Amino acid sequence: MSWFRALKHSARSGLTVERKPLEPLLALRAAAGLAITIGVSLWALGPEAAASSAFGALQAAIATFQRSWRPRPELALASGTSLAVSTFFGYLTITHPALFLALLALWTFAAGLSWAAGPTTGLIASSNVAMMLVTVTLPTSVAQAAVHAATMVAGGLAQAALIVLVPVRRWGPHRDALADALAAEADYARRLRHDPVAPFDPAPLMEAREAATVTPRQARRRPAALHGTRGLAERIRPVLASLADPALGVPAEGRARDRVRELLSAAATVLDAAAHAVRHGTPVTLPAPAVAALRTPDTGSILTGPPHRAATRLARLLTDVVETAEGEPRRGTGARQPTPHLPRPTLPRLVPLVLKAMRDELRAHPASPVGRHARRVTAVATTGYLLGTALPLGHGYWAPLAAVMVMRPDFSQTYSRAVARLAGTVLGVAVATAVVRLADPGTRMSAALAVLSAALLYLLLRTGQFAAQACIAAYVVFLLGMGGEQWTQTVPERVVLTLLGGVLAMLAYAVYPAWETPRLRNRLADWLAAQGGYAAAVLRHHADPASASADDIRDALLAARAARAAWHTAVARAEHEPVRHRGLSRVAAHDAEDALTQLGRVAMLLEAHLPDRAAPPVPAAAHLADTLRKATVQGAKAVREHRVPRWDAVRAALTDPAWAGTSDTVVRPAARLLLTTLTTLSEALNGTPAKRR
Structure with a gap:
């Protein structure tokens, strides 16, 4: 620009009076x-x-x-x-x-x-x-x-x-943040009815997580409707994606696809009702057609395998969301049991944290x-x-x-x-x-x-x-x-x-500027490494369900979201800077963003099908997880150095003979999708136009 x-853009932006x-x-x-x-x-x-x-x-x-x-x-x-x-x-x-x-x-x-x-x-x-x-x-x-x-x-x-x-x-902004997250998932469910591979913007969930981080005093006074609903919303997100995805779910057309569309529509209605109840502090009012759609007894005869498990889990999670939004205790928990919360430091304890952030910035x-x-x-x-x-x-x-x-x-x-x-x-x-x-x-x-x-x-x-x-x-x-x-x-x-x-x-x-445009490649590289870490964490859970920890997946997911947010902030700032692109054109940035978004979506599909601790392990997934983590770190280094990443090691891991002895029907197909998205990323950085859907 x-x-x-x-x-001209800055002047127009400064003089604009927004309708808020x-x-x-x-x-x-x-x-x-x-x-x-x-x-x-x-x-x-x-x-x-x-x-x-x-x-x-x-x-x-x-x-x-x-x-x-x-x-x-x-x-x-x-x-x-x-x-x-x-x-x-x-x-x-x-x-x-x-x-x-x-x-x-x-x-x-x-x-x-x-x-x-x-x-x-x-x-x-x-x-x-x-x-x-x-x-x-x-x-x-x-x-x-x-x-x-x-x-x-x-x-x-x-x-x-x-x-x-x-x-x-009181608690109005916190209610709005949680309601916006539920409404965003309702919108996602509706978009999945027409586009089974639609991306999901995690910004509302990130905002809801920030709102759920409270001080000890706030935790004691927080309304019951704000306890636990956000965690349920996080668990619904991958279930919706897995239910709609044609690669790991039902075919693109047919009776099963019609049933999935019906379930997605009902889920959107329930999530919207829960969002309205949380925002206004009123009881949840569920339309009868949505309730009937979720309780239809013939789901088991139409959906089988992973789609049936996803549909069953979705109905259970939606029931929990409705109960929690109305302030009722979760099933299996006591009414007086203290609810864990994300801790926010009190004001006196915040001072050393601010000083540390300033000291780190000096260094x-x-x-x-x-x-x-x-x-x-x-x-x-x-x-x-x-x-x-x-x-x-x-x-x-x-x-x-x-x-x-x-x-x-x-x-x-x-x-x-x-x-x-x-x-x-x-x-x-x-x-x-x-x-x-x-x-x-x-x-x-x-x-x-x-x-x-x-x-x-x-x-x-x-x-x-x-x-x-x-x-x-x-x-x-x-x-x-x-x-x-x-x-x-x-x-x-x-x-x-x-x-x-x-x-x-x-x-x-x-x-003495601080342009974001020259740093776009670094932001993209950070996002690639974080997305690879998230996918690798999910794969490790499939590789050894008995000893895997959900905390590792959560930490990797939060890191990936933070890197995605940093990328989008940098792109928004660079868009209006009077600086020519330095090694990353607008087209390449857009196509690379699409590829990394799909990489996160595939990892989310794998997260939706996490096995129970008693499930048999998938040893080949362990080798693939280590390979993917190392490959994405090396790929991030290549992006920073203006080189095109290569994924030969990931491709070789998918041909490992260990896959022949497994009966898994989820991990290997998802791994192929991961390789496809990584290849698309390399093509975007190499200047090859992406195929438009």
Whole structure:
């Protein structure tokens, strides 16, 4: 993509207002917390302290709107407290320019590295640096700085208290994540009726797993409908695929295929009903035709062998899903038996994990995107601060503030946010200025207008950056007006310096980029190795059912999903980068992705037919598993080195004489499919067009 097209796309993306469901009750609660904080601070401490507390309450509420599965009160407290610490130390050094610049560089570099711990941590840390640049100018003494820091903590505490006292759809995001996973499997079942080899996107299941990872406190309070349903959804996924697949299941046409289509349709209906019940917390309502289809007694006379086992298992799993979605205990478990959960560390235990992630990032390769982002944003923030203070405009902190707020580890987000920041600032400042000039509000009216701007921010936060930045701009104008500053002291320089900060951010990424395009081959290689490890783990289970562990398969599957997600993220970022492909064209990337998707699908089919511990082993599968694992690791190395992988060892393992003595009807046919997908991958990387279905 050319620079012109990349910039055009970024500008359009930044100015887009998305049509997302609004959450007015959440916005009202956050605005109420802000209003309480400002009102109490105005009454007790005065306008300057009220402005500091307002920044703390604003930041705390914004943190609770981030995409995180951690308890919202924890996010509010962590955000308000971290901003207070940043502000206090910033004020101690603000009178010594060189010392403050060093502190700003250190704080900004740490905020850049914090993206290694996740986007929520990165966003909170970056926002703290940006807001610190404003709040350090409000106190006039060390004692006042301590008071202002305390009011920021109080602002976060007020937001956390409101979340506890006025719950709004508690567990709503967790319910939505699980319901989306069930709905995705229902859609998969419907697609399998028409395309028996349709791929499955595991993203909803990955999201549901993240939502199911809870702290000990959350585990004790989690609704019964969220216990165990996700695990059942994971087990249904391969059963659906194996039931529909013509290679290991029933023929493409005929009476058996009609029965399979009927079962898939009924499964989709049941999964949709369970998803609706989980999302809304209501009993599961099953349509009678779907129940009748699953209970038809003649299934055994139509389906035989693996398809019949899959149909029986599907009916049993769907029954468990319905019972679990209604909060009933699983069959064979006691009602009081504690349900195991995926553990999430508490906030105090999270701190060393974040520090470890940042330390690991420091030791990583210099070309690491997060490391380059940390160095880039530090250079821009310090340069912006020096330029802003050198220019005869006043309020020079607006330039580094804008840069820190817009810069992200990837190109597209940085440029789109820069455009949204500038356009939103101009709009917000223009509206706020018009209101100030026409109404000439006093302290209390300015505070009320600031709360109204914040309420609009919370309401429109998820619709895009343009609307959010406009609300933030108006909020800052009203808030500083509450402290006695006239609009002429903030508006002109804010627009000019915001433009300066945005331009610096965009230039920095152009000069010191972290492009995803050159790393596409590495991402593809990681995915290939992970998919090979997943298939090998399943094969080892078939080779020795008595001693095999399901944990090995689960770990390999999660690694494959993580590698797939990293590949898709890289492709999405590379699509809008102004960089030519380096060794991997769009066509080759698309065909290679299809091949690896099918490789995972075949491994999923093998997982659907895992034998019981008492089943006879398949010794030839052990040799094939070791060969496949080594071959995919070597193939990944070849992909990184711009060579075409070869699969002679896998082909030889399929002709091993040990296969002649086995009666297995699943492993060897699936292994042939594995070899076919690997061959297709090599053809795609060699430039041979894939056959389109």
